[in-house]
Amino acid sequence: MFPTIGDLISYLFHIPVKINLQTFGTFMALAFAGAYVVFVAEFKRKEADGTIRGMMVKETVGLPPSPLELLLNVTLGFLLGYKGIDVLLALFRGADPAPGFLSLQGNLIAGGVFALVWGIWVYKDKLPESKEVERYKHPYQLMPFIVFMAACWGFTGAKLFDAVEHIQELRYVPLQVLLARSGFTYYGGLIFGGLTCLYIGYKNKIRLIDMADIGSPGMMLAYGIGRIGCQLSGDGDWGIVNRYVKPGWIPQWAWASTYPHNAIDAGVYIPGCTLQHCHQLPMGVYPTPLYESVLCILLFSFMWMIRKRLRTQGAMFCLFLILNGVERFFIEQLRITPKYFLQLSQAQMIALLLIAGGLAGFVWLTMIPYFSGAGRNPAKISRL
Known part of the structure; x- marks a missing residue:
């Protein structure tokens, strides 16, 4: 693993480099940068087709x-x-x-x-x-402020949700839990950051449903990029022990990784190691951050390809809720997380709510023509 960017560069180019810039933090910054580009593109597209307007x-x-x-x-x-x-x-x-x-x-x-x-x-x-x-x-000119505020509130939400997930440690060592460099819950960041974006859009006279559609592809891409940082640094977001026999065509690191030189020094000491991080897990575990990064980037690509075909306002947001919820619910089956009601983790319970919300949203969108009268008067359908 590569706790710092210097470690990553040294491995890729076989030259000793001392750049103590944290890999996880660097990829979090890249995630926000990726989201920024996608947000701006969607703001401009929506302004061009008349969905949103500047002021x-x-x-x-x-x-x-x-x-x-x-x-x-x-x-x-x-x-x-x-x-x-x-x-x-x-x-x-x-x-x-x-x-x-x-x-x-x-x-x-x-x-x-x-x-x-x-x-x-x-x-x-x-x-x-x-x-x-x-x-x-122009609406896209809000992006510097949106990114800054979403980052502040997103990190706050991610840390608070993680603290709730580790409530016992929080009771006895609160400062250690709250100030730890590791320990961020994605859904906490998503909820707090998403609400921040919606509020800023609302204050600038952008309808909430349009703001949600605009932000959905960017949020999926940001999650995929952020998970690359989790995988490369070995920040503890890995899965359970993989006890199955590896298929011949899958690399070992993609099937069951021991996360050598992980950033949190988890596991056992690596004999003869003289580096700053000299631990690895005793048994290979599912590299779930790798799986999530690949899945979410593929899901973003799918959302990006069909975005112009989804002409109904709210459809993109409902699709994001379902895709993100399904992905996270099933990946949690492989992760080491505390289980609560019905043996579900915090993330799985939130994922089920997202899936339900997305499905309910699609049902509502299909019912709008009927409630507006188009279902009773076919002549009105063309105007909807």
Whole structure:
């Protein structure tokens, strides 16, 4: 496994490289980048066909920053300097930046300099006289804000759902559970991040059903990319022991992996190892992150190919709910997760709700023509 990007580059190109950038975090960033591209493409397509529209917004430019804006910028600058310099230095030295990032230690001089720079920066657009301007705002221009807010709330939701899943550990070592670098529940991130996207769309006069359709392919792709990071780093999201005989055409790592050099140091010590992560599992387990990454990227490809054929609003979102729910429900059969009601894991219970919601949505969409009168008057069908 490759806990850091340096480990991955060293393996691929057979050269020693010290880049202590976490593989899991890097692929999470790539997942958001992939979702960003897909979201923007769907925003533009939906705007072009008239499904959604931009809006004229009025802005006052040239005003001096308010005390709150000044405080927020100075605080942001201080944090970037106080923590950022030490994190960069740790990366260049090949050391792990996480312990320093999660501690109270930092660089006061760099923090002060960055705070001053950020405080001055907010004055750069101040004019001698403020004026009100009006501009057209395209829906896709919301994406930087959507990505930032969805990332913040998504990580929060993923961590909270994981804490609930490990409620016993949370009771005794809450800080260790909440601040651990591993331990993120996908559905927590999906629910919190998805609700954030819907809220931002609603505030900008985009109908919720249109926002849900726009986001569905991107969310599927982001999940597939994120799972690649889980597989490459060995972050603990693997499955149960695979006791079946391997078919000859399947590579061992795709059938039953021991996750050598995994990022969480799970398993037994690898004799003679001198690296930072020197553990592997005693028995081969199902590499479920690999399976999910392949499945979800294939499902995204399917959704992307048929997106222009699904002309009914809400159909893409209902399809996403069903496909994602079915995929996760069955993959959970191979994963090591706590079981609750009816021997179902937290993810399986949520997956069943998603499947039910998607099926109910499709039933509702087929009934709309009838309830609108088209079912009783065939002449109305062409106008629906």
